[in-house]
Amino acid sequence: MxxxxxxxxxxxxxxxxxxxxxxxxxxxxxxxxxxxxxxxxxxxxxxxxxxxxxxxxxxxxxxxxxxxxxxxxxxxxxxxxxxxxxxxxxxxxxxxxxxxxxxxxxxxxxxxxxxxxxDEVEAPVLTVNSNCSCSELCRFTCSGHNINISSIYNSGCSKEEVTSADDHILRLNCNTTFIMCNYSNPVSWKTDIKVVHELCPVKLDTFCMRSD
The missing domain is CATH 2.60.40.10 (Immunoglobulins)
Structure with missing residues (x-):
């Protein structure tokens, strides 16, 4: 070479x-x-x-x-x-x-x-703790092939983005209606979306923060 x-x-x-x-x-x-x-x-x-x-x-x-x-x-x-x-x-x-x-x-x-x-990117996986109640924080993870973002959801959250060494990008975004997990590479992208009120009932006067 x-x-x-x-x-x-x-x-x-x-x-x-x-x-x-x-x-x-x-x-x-x-x-x-x-x-x-x-x-x-x-x-x-x-x-x-x-x-x-x-x-x-x-x-x-x-x-x-x-x-x-x-x-x-x-x-x-x-x-x-x-x-x-x-x-x-x-x-x-x-x-x-x-x-x-x-x-x-x-x-x-x-x-x-x-x-x-x-290759076409693999579909991401958005995992939500559906056992949370209105008095609890709702934890969830947005996962790609080799990277993930873990967060705590309340009434919304800031956009987050992580890039892997092989140029795969994992993006997290959520609001009072949806939690969206997007996984992409230079030629394709796929998204997993969850409806908030069906999986994670939360207080509307709280906020989202990144968990360790």
Whole structure:
């Protein structure tokens, strides 16, 4: 992998290039990669990944398109915008994608994309102590896959948010009607909602505070 990054560095050093662009895509979905720069007299477009595998070539003069395995059945190319769409993306497709744009000038242009393929987020779980009475505090927990927020509910509470190391975000929000637990990642989100008066009867003149 270090050698591949060194080769990529040499390629970028010798050509014009744009900053690395991050793209997130859900497993099984499609991702569109757009050219950041288009030379006035386009000759060739060459796509490769960080494994130095050819992905797609386009010879503009002859309108010749060539796709390479394992992408040959998963590519859609727009001959007007020159954008490349990769379909049915899998986690093994994650990595750097480099497009070299050759025009009439002697200096090629390089765009670099970091594509991250991730699974749809799991549904969060909102657990409420339904045994509480009007004279008791109502404790509940908003849980994601590897993070959680525990709180004490009375008549409402402030919004809270926790982010995990792998960019999953857990959000808690509640009012006099609902307790809402939202779990998301860069490609999806899901919510668990509980109706307050059905699960947690509380005094209306109290407030919510974070528990230890």
């Amino acid at each position: 270090a050698i591949n990054h060194f080769v990529l560095f040499l390629l970028i050093f010798k050509t014009g290039f744009s900053a690395e662009i991050s793209k997130f895509v859900q497993t099984g979905a499609s991702v569109q990669l757009d050219l950041q720069t288009q030379p006035p007299e386009l000759l060739y477009i060459t796509w490769k990944n960080d494994k130095t595998e050819n992905v797609f070539n386009y010879f503009h003069v002859a309108k010749m398109k060539t796709s390479f395995p394992p992408y040959q059945d998963r590519i859609e190319f727009n001959e007007s915008s020159f954008s490349l769409t990769l379909k049915n993306m899998q986690k093994t497709d994650s990595g750097l994608y480099t497009v070299t744009i050759t025009g009439a000038s002697s200096k090629d242009i390089v765009d670099v994309y970091r594509v991250s393929v991730i």
